[in-house]
Amino acid sequence: MATVDAVILGLGYVGLPLAQEATRAGKKVLGFDINSGVVEDLNAGRSHVDDLTDADIAEMIAGGFEATTDESRIAEAKVAVICVPTPLSEEGGPDLRAVESAVDAVARNLRPGMLVILESTTYPGTTDEVVRPRLEAGGLVAGTDFCLAFSPERIDPGNEQFGAKNTPKVVGGHTPECGDAAAEFYGAFVDSVVRARGTREAETAKLLENTYRHINIALVNEMSRFCHELGIDLWDVIEAASSKPFGFQAFYPGPGVGGHCIPIDPNYLSHNVRARLGYPFRFVELAQEINTGMPAYVVSRAQDLLNTAGKPLKGSTVLLLGVTYKPNIADQRESPAVPLAKNLLAKGAVVTYHDPHVSDWRAVPDAVRVQDAAAAAGAADLTVLVQNHREYDLEALTGAAQLFFDTRGKTQPGERVHRL
Numbered sequence: 001m002a003t004v005d006a007v008i009l010g011l012g013y014v015g016l017p018l019a020q021e022a023t024r025a026g027k028k029v030l031g032f033d034i035n036s037g038v039v040e041d042l043n044a045g046r047s048h049v050d051d052l053t054d055a056d057i058a059e060m061i062a063g064g065f066e067a068t069t070d071e072s073r074i075a076e077a078k079v080a081v082i083c084v085p086t087p088l089s090e091e092g093g094p095d096l097r098a099v100e101s102a103v104d105a106v107a108r109n110l111r112p113g114m115l116v117i118l119e120s121t122t123y124p125g126t127t128d129e130v131v132r133p134r135l136e137a138g139g140l141v142a143g144t145d146f147c148l149a150f151s152p153e154r155i156d157p158g159n160e161q162f163g164a165k166n167t168p169k170v171v172g173g174h175t176p177e178c179g180d181a182a183a184e185f186y187g188a189f190v191d192s193v194v195r196a197r198g199t200r201e202a203e204t205a206k207l208l209e210n211t212y213r214h215i216n217i218a219l220v221n222e223m224s225r226f227c228h229e230l231g232i233d234l235w236d237v238i239e240a241a242s243s244k245p246f247g248f249q250a251f252y253p254g255p256g257v258g259g260h261c262i263p264i265d266p267n268y269l270s271h272n273v274r275a276r277l278g279y280p281f282r283f284v285e286l287a288q289e290i291n292t293g294m295p296a297y298v299v300s301r302a303q304d305l306l307n308t309a310g311k312p313l314k315g316s317t318v319l320l321l322g323v324t325y326k327p328n329i330a331d332q333r334e335s336p337a338v339p340l341a342k343n344l345l346a347k348g349a350v351v352t353y354h355d356p357h358v359s360d361w362r363a364v365p366d367a368v369r370v371q372d373a374a375a376a377a378g379a380a381d382l383t384v385l386v387q388n389h390r391e392y393d394l395e396a397l398t399g400a401a402q403l404f405f406d407t408r409g410k411t412q413p414g415e416r417v418h419r420l
Helices: 015-024 036-043 054-062 071-076 097-107 126-136 176-187 199-230 234-241 265-277 282-292 294-308 337-346 373-379 394-400
Strands: 004-009 029-032 066-068 077-082 115-118 147-150 169-173 193-195 317-321 350-354 382-385 404-406 417-419
Touching: 004 015, 004 071, 004 097, 015 029, 015 054, 029 071, 036 066, 071 077, 071 097, 077 097, 097 115, 097 126, 115 126, 115 176, 126 147, 126 199, 147 176, 147 199, 169 176, 169 199, 176 193, 199 234, 199 265, 199 282, 199 294, 265 282, 282 294, 294 337, 294 382, 294 404, 317 337, 317 373, 337 350, 350 373, 373 394, 382 394
Parallel strands: 004 029, 004 077, 029 066, 077 115, 115 147, 169 193, 317 350, 317 382, 382 404, 404 417
Antiparallel strands: 147 169
């Protein structure tokens, strides 16, 4: 007999906000994670993600939420939602080990009538070809004995306007009835549920969303290079183009792309096309080439700026402002600041950094953290705005800096201030 409405497997940036909304709607939610430290912190009322505060966790606990590392408790739930990471493998394809491990945990505790939903981003066919056989290995049949669905996560860390509740939820079922069950589950705490034809369509919808962004960011990143060479202010170009009320959406250049979605998800689709159909997804592969090359381009521009000032890059102090992948959060996943810093170090620069959200930049241990951004900008030979956190007073920073390179287009160019 099920005593829990839902168990959320994976209590990170995706799973925890989902658990929060379900709990707020009155559902009895159990959180499962293999990280005992995460579980202990949550049960003690401590949050480890940017979007939820300790007070939010306390509210969830008061509503009946609890976290556990005990796999057997999965059997208590009516619904199991898998929200574990899907990084890239060393070969550039999807690494499904966390998904497979979570699915196996559910399979060992699967009961007739349970609804199993995969939210982890992956390539089309994963739900049917990887998840379903593992769940059916014990004898229960998807669509008959239990329900199976895919619903792509759409969490945007740090987004103050859209969260788990008011972002439409795409759902694709293994059967129409499975889709009905998943839609009913999410409909209890998400404002809008969008039905896809099946699991493959739902899986591909997520990849299309992020591939669209990946390609358009690559477009403006490539434009930033030739616009610089031609003496064209691309930021002004984008502002002018944005005045068109139809047929245009603004994307902006930067030092690279970060987070889980943009640098990773489109590669699932590209890898899947190559593996199954034998030909490349050329748009994605070109976009990947352009976007992954941006940190090196920023270093090249930094070197040119220092040369103009009569200084070599080797031996110069370069201050990096903001090393997270997005503004105003602590998330460092796939941050372009990492290859940027490593490239600078490889060329002999002395790299310092400031970030109000990062006290220990473990990805680049040779970079020295500074306490006072303005004082450090005054001491550095070059200051690079990598991520524009709201804590930064750009007027003060550009005024203090000997030389300032803005990769986010947030300043006005001048004698000592230059934009990407």
